[in-house]
Amino acid sequence: MQNLTLLDGQKFQITIQRLCRQLIENHNDFSNAILIGIQPRGIYLARRVAEELGKILGKPVLQGDLDITFYRDDFRRREAPLLPNQTRIDFIIEGKNVILMDDVLWTGRTIRAAMDAMLAFGRPGKVELLTLVDRRYSRHIPVMADYTGIEVDSIASQKVVVSWKETDGEDKVVLVSEIK
């Protein structure tokens, strides 16, 4: 096992700050925009960004958690079904500008499922995608992020692990390679 740290400490913080400022460029005071984190790992990114935006704008930003388990395209194609997580969307997304968030963008299949899952809560005005890490050249379907923290070139056997201060004790992005 070999670990390469891609982002941590102050650089991690600067990246989050930059993403927030880019969001404000497009969505002004967020009066018509909402953040949705994709379960299980995207919710920490969405919560952090919502917290930072709240500080910058001086008012809270609407943020929800979206579970995509029932919308995945690999049901019946794995040993046992994946177990669902909680969906927490306490607002109407009809006509709103939705920013979907996930920690790592890899094959793009999760995002496809998330777009399906989101429609159960209404028809959004516009949908954008924000990811902390974009694993380039690994897409299975044509999906791209509107906002990206860092871009990484990796191979399929490698893993990108994002840790969060709140749950894992430290803000960090690590590229993990199996050594054979």
Add this chain to the structure above:
Amino acid sequence: MAGLSTRHLLGIKDLNRNDIELILETADTFKAVINRPIKKVPSLRDVTIANIFFENSTRTRLSFELAERRLSADTINFAASSSSVSKGETLIDTVNNILAMKVDMVVMRHPYAGAGVFLSKHVKAQIVNAGDGAHEHPTQALLDAFSIREKLGDVAGKKVVIVGDVLHSRVALSNILCLKQLGAEVMVCGPTTLIPKYISSLGVKVEHNLIKALKWCDVANMLRIQLERQDIKYFPSLREYSMLYGLNKQILDSLDKKIVIMHPGPINRGVEITSDVADSKQSIILDQVENGVAVRMAVLYLLAGQN
């Protein structure tokens, strides 16, 4: 991630505690789904399910069908009364003919105990038992446990009494097995003739006095007298049964605590339970029906997801 330990749902007997908890937790998510503006998810869109009912049913059949549709499965329905079964076709032939139409799962209700187990040994499809004779009705027990957990926070440590025709009730057996697995205390109550002789070997208390049973319990599950299964007279008259084992408002109000009232349906108002009790705030009968859809969605999702 671990799924269910079984490929079919034939009875609670085949489930371990992890299986039951997994189903209840998954049902929590489905309950949220069916309370959304769009109540459907696409999980089972490439799954075809046959609902085969050799016995009458309202709630269970509609509940399964709704659960299947909310999961986007394709469904076909079959009622024995309007089929070739009356022309002499055997169970295996009937089901194999249905399966030849590329059906993945069979939800079956049958008047004979063990029909689901028998079928699971002879056909390829996954079988869900929707009630087999006086044997088991696993999804009813799961939705009852789910409803108790929802109302009282937990099943473990709760005292549940099952009142009435325990002898002919598949709901009673499945409920006893399920509640015991989850750590509840269970008592059965009814006339001696309607309590199976060796029922205490399942680890349940037996009581023949309704008032004593109700004073003991947190939850009372009132069963219907299944006259259609009674080949001989088990008690002198329905009126006498109702006087001794019927739950009315007067009895309910005389208790020093507010117990939860359940009923698997169909209700015979005025026999095992009076209307004012069935419609009272302590009754969770309609919650049971609502939860039935969520629990059945969880069962179908977890079974169909096995590869």
